[in-house]
Every structure is written in C-alpha cells, then in structure tokens.
Amino acid sequence: MAAVALSSLEGRLPNVRGRLTKDAPLSGLTWFRTGGVADLLFRPSDEADLKSFLKGLSEAISLTVIGLGSNLLVRDGGIRGVVIKLGKPFGDIDTKGDQITAGAGASCVALAHRARVAGLAGLEFFRGIPGTVGGAVVMNAGAYGSETADVLISVRCLDRSGRDIRIPATEIDFGYRSTSLSPDLLIVGVVIRGTPAEPQTIAENMSQIVEAREESQPLRTRTGGSTFKNPDVGQAAGRKAWQLIEEAGCRGLTIGGAQVSEKHCNFLINTGAATSKDLESLGEEVRRRVKQATGVDLEWEIRRIGERKR
Ligand SMILES: Cc1cc2nc3c(=O)[nH]c(=O)nc-3n(C[C@H](O)[C@H](O)[C@H](O)COP(=O)(O)OP(=O)(O)OC[C@H]3O[C@@H](n4cnc5c(N)ncnc54)[C@H](O)[C@@H]3O)c2cc1C
Structure with missing residues (x-):
C-alpha cells in the first residue's frame, strides 16, 4: 500500500473518540527504545471507535498495527501514514x-x-x-x-x-x-x-520458565528478543542462531550504541544511546560474519519497519 505524507492525511481523517497524535515518537513504544515518529498515532477508545476510524480512512493511507513493540525495530526515519496501538480497551x-x-x-x-x-x-x-x-x-x-x-x-x-x-x-x-x-x-x-x-x-511450570529466562536472557535491557530465526533448512538445520553467532566471534560486538549481548548472543541490545541504524547495521554485520564463518544466511526474526533517516 502506498505511503502518503501527513499533509495529505489532514482533512481526510475520520472523527474518533480515541487519541490521535501527529508526529508521535515511537521510541517509547518499542522495547529497543529507538526509532522515529509516526505521521499519526491512533489509540482507539474501543472496538466501535476503531471500526468507524477504519471505515472513514482512505485505503491509500498506509496502516501499521503495533502491540508492545517487543519484536520491532522502528527505523529512525519513522513510519509514514497511520500507526494504530491497541491498548487497554x-x-x-x-x-x-x-x-x-x-x-x-x-x-x-x-x-x-x-x-x-x-x-x-x-x-x-x-x-x-x-x-x-x-x-x-x-x-x-x-x-x-x-x-x-x-x-x-x-x-x-x-x-x-x-x-x-x-x-x-x-x-x-x-x-x-x-x-x-x-x-x-x-x-x-x-x-x-x-x-x-x-x-x-x-504455577510451578511458570516459575521454571521465569527462572530459565532470568538465567539465559538479558531481560532488563533494551532489546528485541531473539534477533534471528534458528535455521530450519540445509546444513545448519538443528543448530541455534546463537551458536552460529558465537562461532563467528560476534558475542559482545558493538556498533555505536548497539551491542550483541554478552549474556545471549542472539539478542541485540541498546546500551543507552543506540539508534535504530546502529542496531540494524550491527545485525547486518552479524549476518555477514556468520555467512563468512559458517556459510549460513541468518534470517531476521525481528521485524524492521519504517524508513531510514535521510
Ligand atoms: C526479552 C524478550 C524476550 C522474548 N522472548 C520471546 C520468546 O521466547 N518467544 C517468542 O516467540 N518471542 C519472544 N520475543 C519476541 C516478542 O515478544 C514476540 O514476537 C511477541 O509475540 C511480539 O508481540 P508484540 O505485541 O510486542 O508485537 P509487536 O512487536 O508490537 O509487533 C510484532 C508484529 O505483529 C504485528 N501486530 C502486533 N499486533 C497486531 C495486531 N493486533 N493485529 C495485527 N498485527 C499485529 C506488528 O505489525 C508486527 O508486524 C521476546 C522479546 C523480548 C524483548
């Protein structure tokens, strides 16, 4: 669907009861805490509100739905069109x-x-x-x-x-x-x-899951969870992405404020001042090194959306 500029959204937006925010920063809505702005962010007040918004919105306007942003890298140039966040309602x-x-x-x-x-x-x-x-x-x-x-x-x-x-x-x-x-x-x-x-x-099963994750994952960092899918075809089938990343010597690798986690090397982390560009470049550098060291093409699990900053 073609993206359109904010100026062309104005005057064409349906009336809503929920919250509409122009040029809404999205960094606070993703786990990585990076990324640009949405032309327009809509938080519907309930399902009827969402339905009437959709009915009134031109299909030429691009639409992106986000949840808790735990699997998203929003690029620094932000997202054109409308971003919808389904919250408490x-x-x-x-x-x-x-x-x-x-x-x-x-x-x-x-x-x-x-x-x-x-x-x-x-x-x-x-x-x-x-x-x-x-x-x-x-x-x-x-x-x-x-x-x-x-x-x-x-x-x-x-x-x-x-x-x-x-x-x-x-x-x-x-x-x-x-x-x-x-x-x-x-x-x-x-x-x-x-x-x-x-x-x-x-409850006991859940406690075990919580403990296992605490031990193996950098949970209290700005991360997007597993960066790459575990390969399921070819020579690498059955091997974990983290094993290939380790073999390629990428544990702890940094670009700008982005780092391959020391604790779980299939996690990228924002150490504080990373941009989305740092994180995406680091991911691509990991893919390059893994390909060189092991011959395997890692596939992104994290969804990268929006535009690069010009
Ligand atoms: C610390 C950490 C640990 C994690 N561990 C795991 C794990 O063990 N297993 C695992 O599978 N994942 C894991 N993840 C990744 C992530 O939590 C999952 O992929 C999760 O399902 C993403 O949900 P979300 O609401 O955050 O979606 P988002 O990241 O906001 O969006 C993900 C995709 O779903 C789409 N989407 C979201 N909501 C809707 C909707 N209502 N309608 C249509 N499209 C929608 C978005 O457009 C986007 O394409 C982890 C992430 C982190 C940060």
Missing part, C-alpha cells in the same frame, strides 16, 4: 470451560496468569513472552516446545474497511515465527484452548 480476558477469550491488546503475561487461576495448562509459555496476544498470533510466538498455533482456536480481525472477520486457526498456515494472515488484517481478539490441570502445577 483491547485487554479483556475471559475464561469459560477450557476456553479463554482475550482482546488482542492483552499481554501474554496476563493471559498466562489468567489461565493459571482458571486451572488451564498448556499456556505457561505465554508467561515468558513480553508482547500482546495479537503480536503473539502474528509472530506465532512460542518457547520451550510450545507455540501459539498449538493452542489457538480462532482469531477475530477487522479488515481495512472495518468489517468483522472470524478466522478459525485451522484455516491459518503457521510457520516458525510466522503466519499466513494478511498484513492488512488487524487482529482484535482471539479464542484459545487450555487443558484442565491443578493451578499449583501450572
């Missing part, structure tokens, strides 16, 4: 029997806790994913042998004209950290299935 979580209905803006951590309280197992892995439920579906987020595809029953989306679309999980192709869902769909809610179990057992 999309954060409801309800349980009925072995099913959980959640808004796309609910955090995965909150979902995991609700499942524990309801005595529903199989969702413990969400405790370690610092994003929203909507982001988890799009990324087919997972950990410790489980992924979103394993537990998803259906997603509820809106298309660009604000029309409701319900898609059963059986109609979605899930890959490793990917789905076949069209990027033009906004996920607004999901239905997920758990397996009845003792809350105490679920």
Whole structure:
C-alpha cells in the first residue's frame, strides 16, 4: 500500500473518540527504545471507535498495527501514514470451560496468569513472552516446545474497511515465527484452548520458565528478543542462531550504541544511546560474519519497519 505524507492525511481523517497524535515518537513504544515518529498515532477508545476510524480512512493511507513493540525495530526515519496501538480497551480476558477469550491488546503475561487461576495448562509459555496476544498470533510466538498455533482456536480481525472477520486457526498456515494472515488484517481478539490441570502445577511450570529466562536472557535491557530465526533448512538445520553467532566471534560486538549481548548472543541490545541504524547495521554485520564463518544466511526474526533517516 502506498505511503502518503501527513499533509495529505489532514482533512481526510475520520472523527474518533480515541487519541490521535501527529508526529508521535515511537521510541517509547518499542522495547529497543529507538526509532522515529509516526505521521499519526491512533489509540482507539474501543472496538466501535476503531471500526468507524477504519471505515472513514482512505485505503491509500498506509496502516501499521503495533502491540508492545517487543519484536520491532522502528527505523529512525519513522513510519509514514497511520500507526494504530491497541491498548487497554483491547485487554479483556475471559475464561469459560477450557476456553479463554482475550482482546488482542492483552499481554501474554496476563493471559498466562489468567489461565493459571482458571486451572488451564498448556499456556505457561505465554508467561515468558513480553508482547500482546495479537503480536503473539502474528509472530506465532512460542518457547520451550510450545507455540501459539498449538493452542489457538480462532482469531477475530477487522479488515481495512472495518468489517468483522472470524478466522478459525485451522484455516491459518503457521510457520516458525510466522503466519499466513494478511498484513492488512488487524487482529482484535482471539479464542484459545487450555487443558484442565491443578493451578499449583501450572504455577510451578511458570516459575521454571521465569527462572530459565532470568538465567539465559538479558531481560532488563533494551532489546528485541531473539534477533534471528534458528535455521530450519540445509546444513545448519538443528543448530541455534546463537551458536552460529558465537562461532563467528560476534558475542559482545558493538556498533555505536548497539551491542550483541554478552549474556545471549542472539539478542541485540541498546546500551543507552543506540539508534535504530546502529542496531540494524550491527545485525547486518552479524549476518555477514556468520555467512563468512559458517556459510549460513541468518534470517531476521525481528521485524524492521519504517524508513531510514535521510
Ligand atoms: C526479552 C524478550 C524476550 C522474548 N522472548 C520471546 C520468546 O521466547 N518467544 C517468542 O516467540 N518471542 C519472544 N520475543 C519476541 C516478542 O515478544 C514476540 O514476537 C511477541 O509475540 C511480539 O508481540 P508484540 O505485541 O510486542 O508485537 P509487536 O512487536 O508490537 O509487533 C510484532 C508484529 O505483529 C504485528 N501486530 C502486533 N499486533 C497486531 C495486531 N493486533 N493485529 C495485527 N498485527 C499485529 C506488528 O505489525 C508486527 O508486524 C521476546 C522479546 C523480548 C524483548
């Protein structure tokens, strides 16, 4: 979809009850804490507000949805068009029997806790994913042998004209950290299935996940989680991205304020003053060195969006 300049958005925007911010800085909305501004940031006040905004918005205007920005590198030149952030109004979580209905803006951590309280197992892995439920579906987020595809029953989306679309999980192709869902769909809610179990057992599984992550990942840093996908084809299949990065001697490598984490070398971190350009350049340098040392082409897991600064 063609990007348009802010000037051409003016006078063409629908009336909304939610918050519209022009030239909105996005750095505070991503885990890396870097990146430029959105021409326009929209935080809908509820689903009806979002629908009427979409109905009134020209399809020529490019649209980007963000969750908690835990898998995003927003480039320094920012994002043209409209960025939509689904916040608290999309954060409801309800349980009925072995099913959980959640808004796309609910955090995965909150979902995991609700499942524990309801005595529903199989969702413990969400405790370690610092994003929203909507982001988890799009990324087919997972950990410790489980992924979103394993537990998803259906997603509820809106298309660009604000029309409701319900898609059963059986109609979605899930890959490793990917789905076949069209990027033009906004996920607004999901239905997920758990397996009845003792809350105490679920709590113990969740504690183990928390401990394992504390030990192995730089959690309290400005990071985007795993930078590259683990290779699943060719000679490197079965090897972890971090092993290849280690072999290429990249642990601790820096460019500007960006660093390959010493603790987990598939994580890039913003040490304080990194730009998105520093982080992307460092990622590309890691890819180059890994290719040279091992012959493997690493594929970005982090989504890089927006424009480079001119
Ligand atoms: C410390 C750390 C640890 C992590 N550990 C893991 C892990 O163990 N396993 C794992 O899989 N990931 C992990 N991640 C990555 C990240 O948390 C997941 O990919 C998460 O699912 C992203 O969710 P989000 O809400 O932050 O999405 P964002 O990063 O905001 O967006 C990711 C993508 O989803 C799209 N999107 C988001 N919401 C919607 C929506 N409602 N409708 C349509 N599109 C949408 C965005 O446009 C973007 O393309 C980790 C990240 C960090 C920082």
